[in-house]
Amino acid sequence: MNDDFIKMVEVSKIYKDGNTGLTAVDSASINIPQGSMIVITGPSGSGKSTLLYLIAGLMEPTHGEVFVNGKSIYKLRDSSISRLRKETIGFVFQAFNLIPSLSALENIIASRIMDQDKRQKKAFELLDEMGLTSHKDHLPSELSGGEQQRVAIARALINDPDIILADEPTGNLDSENGEIIIRILHELNSQGKTIIVATHNPELFMAEGVQKISILDGHIEIDAGANVYGRE
Ligand SMILES: Nc1ncnc2c1ncn2[C@@H]1O[C@H](COP(=O)(O)OP(=O)(O)OP(=O)(O)O)[C@@H](O)[C@H]1O
Ligand SMILES: [Mg+2]
Known part of the structure; x- marks a missing residue:
């Protein structure tokens, strides 16, 4: 087990907000062991999405460093960081971000890398796990919110990532569809995936x-007793 699987150092x-700057995440230092399940909470605008984007390799920090599995990800070449994003990290976006013109099946397959032959098989397995087999040819506009969210999760899992950010x-x-998603995330964690x-x-x-992390105006606070640790 790697105790520093995800590490943020004074991030x-x-x-940029006109002439001034808006500090969305303020000097966050945190270590997340592999296999953790972490819940980040805080009011709207407190910096939760920004924190996830920083961990995902989607947004370069203004200061500090983000390490995933020992690599300082924003120091990697563009090709290496995009490989890390595809192979190691699955991201489930706040607004699903499905491609409207592609069916459920095609959306899942779209971000699959390598093993061209196997991807269809894997996509069918995921559709089955998500209870969506009968909806595989539906466009996102022909799916309910809960179904779209499950397609988005299946898409995040297509490359079998070690980390899932949701x-x-x-x-x-x-609440019924929410419970299905929560159960899926707990199951993935029990399989050893790191979930945030x-x-x-x-x-x-x-x-x-x-474990719970709270964020308020960009400052993170880790619940007492958590296995995750931060530094001042
Ligand atoms: N691209 C951007 N440009 C400028 N300011 C931004 C940008 N994205 C986010 N912000 C600001 O940064 C702060 C943190 O935003 P963030 O989206 O991380 O919050 P959040 O905790 O995810 O909120 P919510 O719960 O509403 O999703 C907010 O004040 C927001 O207005
Ligand atoms: Mg958000």
Whole structure:
């Protein structure tokens, strides 16, 4: 087990806002062991999505370094960082971000890398796991919110990533569909995947071993007793 699987060292993200800057994440230092399940919570605008983008390799920090599995990801060449994003990290976006013109099956397959022959098989397996086999040819506009969210999760899993980052994965769902997503995320964690979820409803995700991080105005606070640790 790698205790520093994901490591942020004094990471800040300052968005340019006219002449001034908006500090969305303020000097965050945190270590996340492999196989953890972490829930990030905080009010709207507190920096949850920004924190996930920074970990995902999607947004370069203004200051500080982000390490994934020992590599300082923003020091990698563009080709290496995009490989890391595809192979190691699955991202479930707040607004699904499915491609409207592609069917459920095609959306899942679209981000599959390598093994051209195997990808169809893997996509069918994921559709089955998500209970979507009968909807495989539906366009996103022909799917409910819960179904779209499950397609988005299947897409995040197509490359069998070690890390799954999910931004408000239940935010647009009713409680029944939300519970399905939560169960899927817990199952993935029990298979050894490192899961980080940003949510306004942390209580829905809490279970034995799940750890909570709160963020307020870009400052992160780790719950006492958590296995995740930060530094001042
Ligand atoms: N691209 C951007 N340019 C400028 N400011 C931004 C940008 N993205 C986010 N912000 C600002 O950064 C702060 C943090 O935003 P972020 O999206 O990380 O919050 P959040 O905690 O995910 O909120 P929510 O719960 O509403 O999704 C907010 O004040 C937001 O307005
Ligand atoms: Mg957000």
